[in-house]
Amino acid sequence: MAAPRAPDPAARPYRIAVLASGRGSNLQALIDAAASQALPATLVGVFSDRADALALERARGAGIPALALDPGAFPSRAAFDLELFAQIDAAAPDLVVCAGYMRLLGAAPVEARAGRLVNIHPSLLPAFKGLRTHRRALEAGAREHGASIHFVTADLDGGPVVSQARVPVLAGDDAATLGTRVLAREHPLLVETVRLLAAGRVVLHERRIHLDGRALAAPLQLASNNRFA
Numbered sequence: 001m002a003a004p005r006a007p008d009p010a011a012r013p014y015r016i017a018v019l020a021s022g023r024g025s026n027l028q029a030l031i032d033a034a035a036s037q038a039l040p041a042t043l044v045g046v047f048s049d050r051a052d053a054l055a056l057e058r059a060r061g062a063g064i065p066a067l068a069l070d071p072g073a074f075p076s077r078a079a080f081d082l083e084l085f086a087q088i089d090a091a092a093p094d095l096v097v098c099a100g101y102m103r104l105l106g107a108a109p110v111e112a113r114a115g116r117l118v119n120i121h122p123s124l125l126p127a128f129k130g131l132r133t134h135r136r137a138l139e140a141g142a143r144e145h146g147a148s149i150h151f152v153t154a155d156l157d158g159g160p161v162v163s164q165a166r167v168p169v170l171a172g173d174d175a176a177t178l179g180t181r182v183l184a185r186e187h188p189l190l191v192e193t194v195r196l197l198a199a200g201r202v203v204l205h206e207r208r209i210h211l212d213g214r215a216l217a218a219p220l221q222l223a224s225n226n227r228f229a
């Protein structure tokens with residue numbers, strides 16, 4: 001996998017690989033942004049643990065190489081990860097984006113890619129790590145919810161948070177309505193955050209997020225929607 005590099009407009013486009021297990025709407029946001037040149041990058045591969053992931057169809061429809069690996073065909077999680085990242089490295093991405101990728105990644109491949117592997121998570125981390133975040137936020141009586149983009153570490157959803165988008169929790173919300181409101185903010189959040197990474201403006205240095213050379217005191221607040229929708 002390519003080492004982090006400073007942006008050079010004359011150099012080849014910034015290369016992005018995506019991991020996805022499902023619908024792929026965040027992947028589609030990246031595809032659309034790259035196609036419209038709103039995101040100066042090229043998607044070099046989409047990889048999934050599920051052969052039926054709609055994300056794979058979206059990739060193929062955009063002419064992006066797409067590969068599914070069946071975890072059941074490997075003797076261990078480590079063996080699966082080894083093959084997965086061998087395939088990813090063959091595409092030589094500058095950045096790997098987990099966009100609805102629903103498997104825990106092993107410490108070894110994650111640590112070897114520190115600063116080059118990000119994940120979008122449907123909560124305002126550190127709140128509600130893991131799964132079923134919208135239901136848990138409602139059960140906890142949260143008045144505000146949202147999404148976070150963080151560097152991936154061995155600590156599940158515990159990596160340094162780059163950016164967040166916030167939405168209000170409305171009376172009468174259920175997990176579906178709240179999830180829909182959050183998802184609508186995830187797409188611009190992801191594109192805006194990846195654009196900063198592609199430009200070399202956001203980097204991870206000694207577990208701290210740096211923007212334009214200055215350590216961030218808090219995640220960047222992007223793509224928020226305080227309008228009641």
Ligand SMILES: Nc1nc2c(c(=O)[nH]1)N[C@@H](CN(C=O)c1ccc(C(=O)N[C@@H](CCC(=O)O)C(=O)O)cc1)CN2
Binds near residue numbers: 103119120121155159
């Ligand atoms: N080492 C890491 N791996 C992953 C991270 C991370 O931060 N560190 N983020 C996740 C994405 N994610 C939430 O954002 C997440 C994915 C999967 C799970 C999980 O519990 N998976 C179970 C299977 C669940 C299922 O199949 O329904 C598992 O892997 O056993 C929690 C959170 C990507 N990987």
Ligand SMILES: NCC(=O)N[C@@H]1O[C@H](COP(=O)([O-])[O-])[C@@H](O)[C@H]1O
Binds near residue numbers: 183
């Ligand atoms: N723990 C990881 C996780 O839950 N990620 C979430 O999966 C959804 C994928 O939607 P998409 O397939 O339409 O992009 C997104 O809401 C993303 O935040």
